[in-house]
Amino acid sequence: MISLKAQYALKAVLALARARPDEVLMTAEIAESQAIPKKFLEQILLDLKHQGVVVSRRGKTGGYMLRKSPDLITFGEILRIIEGPLAPLPCLSRSAYRRCEGCADEAACEIRRVFARVADANRRILDGTTIADCLAPGGQSESRNASLFG
Structure with missing residues (x-):
């Protein structure tokens, strides 16, 4: 959220x-x-x-x-500025990586595997949706992002 x-x-x-x-x-x-x-x-x-x-x-x-064109500003960029890293686990963050407490083996961590898919989907949508996409007639981003899950 x-x-x-x-x-x-x-x-x-x-x-x-x-x-x-x-x-x-x-x-x-x-x-x-x-x-x-x-x-x-x-x-x-x-x-x-x-x-x-x-x-x-x-x-x-x-x-x-x-300062930048709306087609160069992504939702991901704004969220990272305001919220910090988007990753649901610290071990999945690209900008603020740190090993999770109590994790013995990241490669074998089932929790990490599931949330890695969540993080990838979030990044794909948030970094692939620009401010200009939202202002486009018919919401270009909606149809493009819907195809990611369809």
Whole structure:
């Protein structure tokens, strides 16, 4: 289950992606349109800024805009920025690997084998779905991801 913070981050990025490429959106504008508490949104946008997803402009006409094209931003990227590693077990993480407590042999671990399939499916969907996919007419990502399991 993803956190409310991650849901808000995705909603904010989607709102920024809907804006014109040169349009700057104020935090208050995003907060109101997406029903996100403004103070919470400010922290989320700072996290996204530090990771190079958004840029900010200061001043009276300041606000935020995407730094990268929506077709280059994946759900996986946003979730990793906000939530950290996506793997369900530490021994499956690509970015924060560590051996599970009490595990004598990863290669023989039945639990790891099952959750490795879960992690692979999650990565395939989350890293294969861009912000642009969600904004495409008819939700391009839905049909593409449905075929992964169909």
